[in-house]
Amino acid sequence: MNYTELRYEVTNSVAWIRLNRPERLNAWTRVLEEEFHAACQAAGADERVRVIAVTGEGRGFCAGADMSLLSGAAESGGSTVLHRDYSWLARLGKPVIAAVNGHCVGLGFVIALHCDVRLAADTAKFSTIFAKRGLIAEYGLAWTLPRLVGAGRALDLLLSARLFDGSEAARIGLVEHVFPEVEFAARARAYVEEMAQGVSPRSTKVMKAQVYAALEQPLEEAVARAHEEMLPSLACEDFREGVAHFLEKRPPRFTGR
Numbered sequence: 001m002n003y004t005e006l007r008y009e010v011t012n013s014v015a016w017i018r019l020n021r022p023e024r025l026n027a028w029t030r031v032l033e034e035e036f037h038a039a040c041q042a043a044g045a046d047e048r049v050r051v052i053a054v055t056g057e058g059r060g061f062c063a064g065a066d067m068s069l070l071s072g073a074a075e076s077g078g079s080t081v082l083h084r085d086y087s088w089l090a091r092l093g094k095p096v097i098a099a100v101n102g103h104c105v106g107l108g109f110v111i112a113l114h115c116d117v118r119l120a121a122d123t124a125k126f127s128t129i130f131a132k133r134g135l136i137a138e139y140g141l142a143w144t145l146p147r148l149v150g151a152g153r154a155l156d157l158l159l160s161a162r163l164f165d166g167s168e169a170a171r172i173g174l175v176e177h178v179f180p181e182v183e184f185a186a187r188a189r190a191y192v193e194e195m196a197q198g199v200s201p202r203s204t205k206v207m208k209a210q211v212y213a214a215l216e217q218p219l220e221e222a223v224a225r226a227h228e229e230m231l232p233s234l235a236c237e238d239f240r241e242g243v244a245h246f247l248e249k250r251p252p253r254f255t256g257r
Contacts, residue, residue, distance in 0.1 A: 001042065005032040007057070008039045013050040013196035014189075015043035022058025027066040028107045033084055036111075044092045050204075050256075051196040052092070054115060055099035055188070064106025064129060086139050089114040090212050093205040095195060099188040100124045100166065100175065106133075113144040116208060118175040119191060120166035121184040126174070131161040147215065149173050200238035201256040 007018040017039045019026035026032075043052045056062055089096050098115035106129040112118055120126075128145075130138060137145070137158055146154040149172045157164075170178035179187040195204070206229055214222040233239055237257040245252040 001035070001038050003035050003039065005029060006035050006039060008042070010043075010046065010048055012193045013048060014192050015039075015046065015049040015052045017043070017052065017054045019054070019056045019062055022056070022060070024066060025058070025060030025063035025103050026056040026108070027063045029066050029068075037084065037088075040089065040092060040096070044094055050094060050201045051192050052094055052096045053099055053188070053192045054096065054111070055101055058102070060103040060108075061098070061100045061124065062105070062108025062111060063103045064108050084139075086111060086114040090116075090208075093208070094201070095204050095208060097188075097192050097195075099184075099192070100126075100169075101184060101188075105129050107138070110139045110141055110144075113141065113148065113174075114139075118169075119177045119179065119184075119188045120169055120175040121181045122166045122178050123181045124166035124169070125163055126165070126169050127161055127163045128158050129161050131159060198252065200242060200252075200254045202236055202238045202254075203233070205256075206233070 003020075006020045007016070009016050017036065019032065019036070021027060021029070021032065040052060043049045095117065096115045098112040098118045100112055100118060100120040101124065102121070103125045104112050104120075105125070105127045109126060109128055128137070128141065130136060130141075141158070142154075145157065148154075149157070153172050156162075166175065166178045169175045177187075177191065210222070210225060210229065213225065217225075238254050241252055241254055
């Protein structure tokens with residue numbers, strides 16, 4: 001596919017999806033929405049890809065919906081609003097990492113929270129923003145945000161719509177790792193490439209599915225699923241390679257089988 005509003009490349013088993021409207025802080029459009037979905041599906045189907053990384057060109061990750069969309073929705077009474085459900089990111093069989101390099105606001109905030117792991121520059125700027133636009137907790141944000149930071153902090157961020165930085169995002173558990181701005185690109189790349197090359201892609205696929213299922217399961221069901229998954233994992237090629245590369249003191253050569 002020829003992309004016009006994002007850049008897509010595969011290097012070292014990582015599919016890099018770079019939102020590419022830097023002059024608008026990568027604000028979301030209908031074209032970008034369709035291209036993002038297509039790029040993620042392509043990465044999910046590509047046997048070369050073991051990890052998907054999402055970031056932004058320039059100073060922003062994604063500054064939310066483009067104001068042209070919001071203006072059109074206001075004039076039409078909502079008939080032009082975006083309708084895609086982003087929960088499909090959780091169903092991709094590969095880790096999806098948000099590398100938040102700058103402004104991450106509104107719909108950009110939603111996209112980051114639907115990714116599996118979030119990395120941020122310490123100077124990145126976050127805001128839910130919706131209350132300042134007369135809107136609500138969109139696209140499942142009322143589900144994702146409290147599970148990351150707790151109900152009280154989620155309500156603080158939603159009701160105040162305040163701007164906060166990457167360091168605070170790490171402190172409250174919204175992002176998993178925060179790096180100094182000058183080191184961010186290199187350290188984010190190192191993180192995703194280590195995941196792509198150093199662990200079993202079969203393991204990451206199964207564990208991702210386990211964790212999302214367990215969010216809605218009682219403990220006994222989660223334990224039962226772990227038992228169901230254990231025997232196939234002990235019989236797989238990646239388990240034998242996991243033992244062999246440790247004993248032979250060499251880098252792993254996982255196949256995903």
